[in-house]
Amino acid sequence: MADQTIDPNDIIGRVKRPLALTRAGLVAERAVRAFWPLWSVVFAVVAMLMLGLQDFVSATVVLIVAVLALGLAGWTLWRGVSRFTWPSREDALIRLDATMPGHPITTSLDRQAIGAGDGASAAVWNAHQARMRARLAEAKAVEPDLRVSDADPYALRYAALLALAVALLFGSVMRVSSVAGIGPGGASDLATGPSWEGWVEPPAYTRLPTIYLNDITDPELSVPEGSSVTLRLYGEVGALSVSETVSGNPLAQEDGVDETARDFSVETDGRIAIDGPNGRAWDIAVTEDAAPEVDQVGRFDVKYDGEASLSYEASDDYEVTGGTATVTLALDEVDRRYGREIEPEQRDAIEVPLPLPVAGDRSDFEETLIDNFSQHPWANLPVNISFEVTDAAGQVGASEANVQTLPGRRFFEPMAAALIEERQALLWNRENADDIALIMRAISHEPDGLFRQSSHYLRFRTILRRLEASAEDGMSDEEVAETAAAMWDLAIVLEEGDLDDARERLQRAQERLTEAMRNGASEDEIAELMQELRRATDDYMRQLAQEQRRTAEENGESPSQDMQNGMQMTQNDLQEMMDRIQELMEEGRMAEAMQAMEELQRLMENMRVTEGQGQGQQSPGQQAMEGLGETLREQQELSDQAFEDLQEQFNPGQNRQGQQGQQGQDGQQQGQGQQPGQQNQGRGEGQQQGQGQGQGQGEQQGQQGQGGGQSLEESLADRQRSLRGELNRQRQNMPGDGSEAGRRAGEALDRAEGAMEGAEDALREDDLAGAIDRQSEAMEALREGMRNLGEAMAEQQGQQPGEQGQQGMADGTDPGQQRDPLGRSAGSNGQIGSDEQMLQGEDVYRRARELLDEIRRRSGEGERPEEELEYLERLLERF
Template structure:
């Protein structure tokens, strides 16, 4: 039974059946072996053929002497023969057994060889035969996994310098830039002449216009007309083939000397540029001639297309227009001082120092046609020494041919930034005098000293005077030994920065400039000024208005950056609407003035002034009432201000302790007998708050002061704890964050109170800083919670965008201010006549605080003073 099974299996698994099951992968493997042996045997042959074909397609045979062509042909022939013999000797057709062995080696267990094997011993044993049959069945099952073996076509070991790739690259270049038609030229180089020599000599020619003209090249062999028109500078290339001297070239377009032209007439190749109209002729069998009409390349042109336009910061824009027949390549604007036109008065009487002319590249269109265009030169010359002085300006443009076009030199005023602030304008004038010549340094220093003689009358802030004094001191010190260029430039930069600081200032400065411009325009209309003066003042008013609106926008942006998590109100939209209204109002005023209706224009100007007075945007709650969220925000803001005051007081006390300690040590060293406790007691007495007594001894006074600060800190902590109980926004994520932040603030306040009781002022200041930071974070989170509850709808945020000055109520408070039903307080009357508003406000606030500390005053007055302090 077992013998019959084995014979049946062997009958079904004959070698032919086994090989038939792997016939396809075996054929693929054998084909890959053929390709592999061809590549390895004949790669030098096709490399040589590729190189020779590439040289012929590129026409290299036409560029060298005939003997060089023959030498290279002989070398190529020998190399080709050697490569062919080498390939034939090394090539061997792969056998079927070899392909079968390679295919079998790629599979696990060599199943092909195992399937073809026969059992050598034990074939009569049934168990052994069964095991052998099972093994062969398993191997035959693996035959289905057979896949053709990929050939190995790498010949890097035989070609370490990759010469085959060099030849392939040369062929690709020839296919791109060469021509198969050039190969036929080699047929005329053999002995006995080729087909070309049999038919006579031939020629070939091109005319290539300059690239910047973007015109196509002309193939002379295809031009049947007797005349041709080409641009100036076109390149003519002529090639003659055949017997030397059979063809010659005669031309009158290049302008070459007769001797040079005659010497080159017999050459096989000629190239020259067209410099004038004339004639080109190929003399000889099959020759032709053309009349060449040269189109001259016109020089470019440029001219100014308008006047300078200047922005508020001095950025100037000057339009110009340029033309060229093929396109403008580049251009520059040259600006030099028109010394004869300068008003040589005051500090400009001296001869100016030599300065190079200003050369600014002209902007060119990035895309589009450059044959005719209009652009604008944009630059800022405000910091230059010639700003606001007459200058000569000249435009110059060039084309790709190198030709230059220059505009007429015109005298214009070099624009610069205008300074409306009188002090800033004076500083800029002295800066220009210093840049005019360094000999003016002494006079400039003297003038700066004169204009800053009474600083309280001319400077709004003390830091402005200190900065002016520093600049003046440096100028006086450096001018004693003569200013260097570097020192002059540093001082000029310092003066510029100082003038910009005075001019830009803050929103209050912009408001003052706007009021000054309105007042000047109003006076000009009343006094019957000329139309030109009124136009200039109107332009000044527009610029001052733009500056004021810009300051409003910058202030809104700064507020949003400082409090990014606070809910945004639509003040910006209201400001944009107001700016549009203001522009319409100014257009109306200008139109009325142009029509001579000065009374109506003056009335409109007064309306404009009222509108500008109401530009400060506020936010209320309707009928003077606040929502619980807004009340909580106000309470937290008041807590933050009080915490800031406590921190400032603690810092001042720490400084006094440090200074008094140094003074006490110095007093002991000098033997003056002054006790440290007395000094400390005096120092601390200066910082006491109203109602705080001073102890006789230094330690007692200091301890009393610290206890007072600790008590105030404790009271503030209790107030914060009370505010936390009624905090809105509970349940929301932002509300929870606000509660956590206020909890941290209360803990920091508790630590600050303990530090104050232990006389650790430095530690108290640190904890107070933590409390203020936590308070700010809590306010931001509370604002987010309120915005989330109200849906951030403009209509739910109360009456936003209310402008001050709306019809107030008829009641006045004891200070003469109007109080309206909407909770706004103010007056339209001018209560100060030229005084420093900020200094006067500080004096009033100090006076209110002083009076509130006097206990003998009536109770009603004290309550009123406390309400004023709570509000301001």
């Protein structure tokens, strides 16, 4: 017979601890749901008192708010008490049992209703209860459900909690006592007495901490000039008063003036006193903010192209926030002959922003102003140069005016120098136009031997006719500017000359450097001559490339075919040789330097270079590399577009202002068969099939660019699908089969295709962030595939993997002709890099300052996504 004797205490004892915790959770749950309005009211009232809001309103308002708060607190208390019920043990037991499979607690407490006399039935029942009792060991306390969002849809409890947190951070518990003094009699004030609080806040640019006057017992206090003083008086009005002599405008003690608060700034030495019970006084010593100082260092340092640099040093007791260099014409120092006999036209002074340190201390530093004034009317004339800097307080410090010659480009070719001289006379005063036209007509009367090309003479005559026609009725500002620009452009062409001139300058630079090495010239002289050689070599290389291209076009040949007859060199090879020569000279090994110089001369004589990309027949490997490079660029453009769309979701209208018409125009151009990355047409020219595919792809993109009926994400997805199809087509004839590098290239391109497919799916699901991640994976896989393909091609040609890039240069397929947005060369093996300066002669410091200012501006825009703001803050912390 079954055992019907069950001890409930034994069953409940097995789950005693989780049962007690579950019951406590029920208490908390019911208390929260019943009393959340009560403590929300309490939090809000305490926050208002700690923030001292009662000090800014009348006693009547405080009394009304107090009555409302008490009434609301009483109602919420009654509501909570009426709704709260203490949970019983049975309630906790039911909740705990409901969370366990099979309800083991209830089952363990049950008795067998039927079949108790049947042995088999009793055995089954006992086995069932044994299993249920074993499960009691797995009982765990049930977490309470403290959510009351259904009862508080407007999150009033969180608003009250936020107010209390703000009060704890920025308020004071002492302010709560001030409410006791409000009302008739102020009985509490009689017991506690009046009180006060005070702060001295230095200007933000000093980065000094705020001083809490209640903690300052020393009667002497030193503070920076311009500090803000805030005093708050609590208790009976009139019990405490404030007197001060530091603001320069002592506070007037007039009837009706609110005596509970005083705010003023510290301008002079003086005294601040709080008169009355528990009052205090301080003698204030003001630390004056000194004006910044600036001074020029040395004189202008000028490069061959007229770029000038002038160093300056500035200092301030805190930091320099900005500065300007002002240039005015030193008319008394000008040689007033020829075209400068008449008075010059009035021109505004040249004002150039001074570069400041991008990172680091700005209280004492030295920087260099870099600019090019070659085209200014005052170029190569005496000018007054002065510097001004400002600090955060708005104080200005200026340097003494210094008379220097404003640097500009020098012209050594006689005709170019004459043209520049007449240009400057025109800019000096347009009344010189008749004399300038007469001089230009005289020097061009017999042009034989003056101009190397007839086109130069024709441009000269065009400027002359325009000048004569404009001078009859008086030249306008636009005509003067256009004529001066045309004269400058022609002078540059005449000065730089053609290939013969470049070769002559190169030979002259080589001879001068060789002679200096023989005669033991100084290091500074050799360095200057080496720099001249570098400039002459660059000019010669450029002229030689242009000459070979013209010759090849006239003969119907490609530059790559012409190069087979001469030595092939890259610009990096020449730079490395000249670096080696300079290193040998700096080490004093002049004999070896001269030998290296002779080798460089022989190489230059036999050298053939080309410009642009190869227009002749390309190998399948080169075609494949160009095709993958084009796919990589198109994938980058597609990723950029997706990123712009993602930004548009966070900042609607910011990234697409003024682009709607441009999108239609771009779509129309692409619809005519132009590919997005059409600056490189190597794939279209080398592969007929690729051209047709690219054209079809361009037409499809053009149709999408025109709007159609597709959403933007669908348009991007279609472009991604077309790009994936193009990659699949390129892989059909990929070289390098059978080699390890070729196998790795195939695997990388497999990953790229898979990532493209994932990006397409993400775009169709409007998941731009996921699409950008997959596109990034695709681009990285493409780069890896291109690197492996380059190694496979090098192995087939018996080269080292690192030589593939040079072979591409030798064959005329210079990947350096393709540039990224920073001006860097895109390598043929998927790598991106360049030894060139990205700013190409721009003011590096000014550009860096502009970027830093833009980062600061964006970091202050609170509507930007939190991830972007955190990234901008990390940039500011680093730089």
